[in-house]
Amino acid sequence: xxxxxxxxxxxxxxxxxxxxxxxxxxxxxxxxxxxxxxxxxxxxxxxxxxxxxxxxxxxxxxxxxxxxxxxxxxxxxxxxxxxxxxxxxxxxxxxxxxxxxxxxxxxxxxxxxxxxxxxxxxxxxxxxxxxxxxxxxxxxxxxxxxxxxxxxxxxxxxxxxxxxxxxxxxxxxxxxxxxxxxxxxxxxxxxxxxxxxxxxxxxxxxxxxxxxxxxxxxxxxxxxxxxxxxxxxxxxxxxxxxxxxxxxxxxxxxxxxxxxxxxxxxxxxxxxxxxxxxxxxxxxxxxxxxxxxxxxxxxxxxxxxxxxxxxxxxxxxxxxxxxxxxxxxxxxxxxxxxxxxxxxxxxxxxxxxxxxxxxxxxxxxxxxxxxxxxxxxxxxxxxxxxxxxxxxxxxxxxxxxxxxx
Ligand code: SF4
Numbered sequence: 476x477x478x479x480x481x482x483x484x485x486x487x488x489x490x491x492x493x494x495x496x497x498x499x500x501x502x503x504x505x506x507x508x509x510x511x512x513x514x515x516x517x518x519x520x521x522x523x524x525x526x527x528x529x530x531x532x533x534x535x536x537x538x539x540x541x542x543x544x545x546x547x548x549x550x551x552x553x554x555x556x557x558x559x560x561x562x563x564x565x566x567x568x569x570x571x572x573x574x575x576x577x578x579x580x581x582x583x584x585x586x587x588x589x590x591x592x593x594x595x596x597x598x599x600x601x602x603x604x605x606x607x608x609x610x611x612x613x614x615x616x617x618x619x620x621x622x623x624x625x626x627x628x629x630x631x632x633x634x635x636x637x638x639x640x641x642x643x644x645x646x647x648x649x650x651x652x653x654x655x656x657x658x659x660x661x662x663x664x665x666x667x668x669x670x671x672x673x674x675x676x677x678x679x680x681x682x683x684x685x686x687x688x689x690x691x692x693x694x695x696x697x698x699x700x701x702x703x704x705x706x707x708x709x710x711x712x713x714x715x716x717x718x719x720x721x722x723x724x725x726x727x728x729x730x731x732x733x734x735x736x737x738x739x740x741x742x743x744x745x746x747x748x749x750x751x752x753x754x755x756x757x758x759x760x761x762x763x764x765x766x767x768x769x770x771x772x773x774x775x776x777x778x779x780x781x782x783x784x785x786x787x788x789x790x791x792x793x794x795x796x797x798x799x800x801x802x803x804x805x806x807x808x809x810x811x812x813x814x815x816x817x818x819x820x821x822x823x824x825x826x827x828x829x830x831x832x833x834x835x836x837x838x839x840x841x842x843x844x845x846x847x848x849x850x851x852x853x854x855x856x857x858x859x860x861x862x863x864x865x866x867x868x869x870x871x872x873x874x875x876x877x878x879x880x
Contacts, residue, residue: 487719489623491834494518495743499830505808507532507561510841518833521615521857527841532561535840539565542847550850551585552843553578553600555592556785557806557835562591562843571785572596572653573672576603579610587611587850590859591838593619597859598657602866602873610859611850613842617834619654621770624740625694627658629718634662637691637736640727647736648683649691652676652698654742657861657869659693664871673769673784675880676702682879684708684734691716693738697746701769701776703735715739744832745770748804752825753778756802760821766791767804767825775804785809792817806832 497516511528553575554566568578579588580603588610590597597612638645649668651659671679692699712734716723748771767779776782800821803810814822849856
């Protein structure tokens with residue numbers, strides 16, 4: 476299908492992006508309410524049996540504990556750092572998506588892996604899991620707006636265009652961020668490409684550059700740009716590919732000149748942070764330290780004292796001097812948790828509006844209870860599977876990452 480035809484069929488902004496601000500608030504805490512009350516946020520939720528809607532948070536809490544105990548070692552619950560406290564407390568391991576998937580694969584006794592995170596993470600867990608393990612995502616509407624910005628059909632068209640314009644294999648290496656669908660990881664696997672995380676992105680870029688190749692990075696243009704700068708690619712050597720324009724909005728000559736082609740995607744959470752918030756934080760708290768995630772814009776990353784993955788942010792603050800003051804540019808559930816776990820420091824979110832990742836937030840504890848109840852009754856609800864060919868090709872790109880970093 477041509478780019479223009481597709482533009483007419485599919486909205487240019489994914490629904491997950493439109494829904495991103497649904498849970499933003501200025502005057503309330505993020506404490507869970509009944510699911511029925513949270514439904515009023517107006518986002519898409521997966522339907523579940525009506526009995527779960529009115530359950531009080533404390534009842535859900537007690538029932539999750541019981542259900543989890545009954546499943547014993549047959550179950551592993553994984554919790555991404557951006558999950559709410561009422562969910563993360565049941566995680567056998569907290570971490571970023573890759574750390575969690577690797578952990579899951581190492582838990583060979585576990586029959587069920589309940590991934591409290593978003594869809595692409597459960598897919599990655601399925602790719603890395605043992606054949607007998609079943610991966611479950613408690614709420615199927617928990618996607619990721621960034622991953623949704625790179626639809627495989629658009630990416631395949633772009634890849635074909637690049638081969639055609641650049642000639643041969645185009646001397647171009649596809650690198651996809653972990654936050655992408657399994658089909659995009661598979662495209663990288665079969666085209667000598669690689670997967671990266673926010674911690675090892677520079678190493679994967681250097682690996683491609685050392686082979687004298689240009690880079691096609693997706694889906695996050697900001698992580699791609701920030702990483703490109705870190706490895707010495709000039710801003711004038713980078714282009715952003717707009718999937719809704721012919722040739723991404725560029726001339727063949729401009730594409731041939733580029734060393735880094737960035738997919739036009741972003742994280743709806745991390746692009747909320749801006750230069751004005753930084754100026755305000757520095758004015759209000761002289762001597763403050765600023766740490767942000769590299770999915771933030773380059774302007775924000777440039778003004779921060781340091782930037783890195785969630786694991787890096789947690790470590791740096793934990794190891795900082797007693798009494799230090801930190802403004803943090805990442806998801807609010809994690810920032811609140813870091814603040815709680817570092818009572819000897821002052822830690823707050825750079826954005827004064829409380830605005831959780833709306834897709835992560837859809838893992839309400841009632842959904843966790845629902846899938847655990849199902850397992851105790853012998854029903855596997857919301858299993859995530861990746862087809863065999865995609866799994867094999869995506870594994871190549873994931874294995875390549877492990878051999879490079
Ligand atoms: S924080 Fe951003 S990248 Fe992470 S799941 Fe949410 S939308 Fe996706």
